[in-house]
Amino acid sequence: MSGLRAENYEHVTVLASEHGGAFPYGNTVVVNGSSASLVIDPSTEVDHDPIGADGVMISHAHEDHIAGVKHFHAPIHTHTADVAAVRSLEVLIDGYGLSRDDRALVESEIGNQFDLPDGFPDAIGVDADHVFDLGDVTATVVHLPGHTAGHCGVLVEPTGFFYIADIDLTSFGPMYGDVGSSLDDYLTSIDRVREVDARWYGTFHQKGVIAGAGELRRRLDDYAAVIHRRDERLLALLDRPRTIADIVAHRLVYRPHVDLGFVDQVETRTAELHLRRLIRHGQVIGTDDGLFHRT
Numbered sequence: 510m511s512g513l514r515a516e517n518y519e520h521v522t523v524l525a526s527e528h529g530g531a532f533p534y535g536n537t538v539v540v541n542g543s544s545a546s547l548v549i550d551p552s553t554e555v556d557h558d559p560i561g562a563d564g565v566m567i568s569h570a571h572e573d574h575i576a577g578v579k580h581f582h583a584p585i586h587t588h589t590a591d592v593a594a595v596r597s598l599e600v601l602i603d604g605y606g607l608s609r610d611d612r613a614l615v616e617s618e619i620g621n622q623f624d625l626p627d628g629f630p631d632a633i634g635v636d637a638d639h640v641f642d643l644g645d646v647t648a649t650v651v652h653l654p655g656h657t658a659g660h661c662g663v664l665v666e667p668t669g670f671f672y673i674a675d676i677d678l679t680s681f682g683p684m685y686g687d688v689g690s691s692l693d694d695y696l697t698s699i700d701r702v703r704e705v706d707a708r709w710y711g712t713f714h715q716k717g718v719i720a721g722a723g724e725l726r727r728r729l730d731d732y733a734a735v736i737h738r739r740d741e742r743l744l745a746l747l748d749r750p751r752t753i754a755d756i757v758a759h760r761l762v763y764r765p766h767v768d769l770g771f772v773d774q775v776e777t778r779t780a781e782l783h784l785r786r787l788i789r790h791g792q793v794i795g796t797d798d799g800l801f802h803r804t
């Protein structure tokens with residue numbers, strides 16, 4: 510862990526990835542109160558408990574966010590909607606909705622990248638607005654579903670540091686390719702983040718910490734625009750009727766050369782969610798032969 514760079518934001522310390530934070534790496538958040546401390550999303554670069562943490566909070570059940578948890582002896586918390594997947598790696602991988610062949614591939618990819626136990630069976634489920642009282646600061650769980658059903662941020666007050674996890678503001682854009690993902694919830698969560706006036710906004714991946722609500726809102730606009738570009742790409746593809754498989758082959762999320770075990774599933778789930786929304790908006794119709802048409 511010698512390479513991790515500690516960035517200080519009053520009561521919050523971010524242990525910034527020395528690899529820039531792209532998956533499988535990420536930035537770990539530590540909150541130091543006068544009576545207790547909380548670690549959020551210990552990454553794969555965290556190889557011991559640096560502070561004798563009193564608690565661990567997991568923003569959501571994805572392997573990169575739980576990779577360092579095994580080094581902590583404190584109670585582990587996550588939102589009730591994701592807690593089964595933190596308790597069991599099997600359940601976590603089930604959440605990707607993979608075919609049998611793809612599942613074997615993803616299991617070996619995860620096995621190669623992360624030295625994960627079979628799960629954290631004692632993990633505690635918390636609900637939205639759960640408050641960690643750390644003495645002179647509080648850390649409040651803010652439910653921000655969409656990426657996963659239980660995806661949460663954590664607002665540290667009075668510091669004014671809002672950790673928004675995998676609403677990660679990257680140019681790649683929002684990810685909602687799991688079985689439990691929701692495009693509508695993701696958009697609502699982006700709006701919810703926009704309403705919170707904080708001094709700093711922390712993300713898990715490449716963008717790290719953003720200073721100020723004005724800058725955050727500009728970046729959220731760019732981030733949400735990726736969703737609209739995917740809609741436009743899908744509508745352009747529907748210049749002729751197409752099946753889901755045909756749309757998946759043309760890809761809405763990943764570039765053509767990306768070859769990973771979960772790509773087809775993410776593309777399928779993403780296409781389904783966009784089609785459902787465009788049908789609701791009257792821009793697409795589906796017919797009994799499995800084809801989708803632009804109206």
Ligand SMILES: [Zn+2]
Nearest residue numbers: 569571656675
């Ligand atoms: Zn994630």
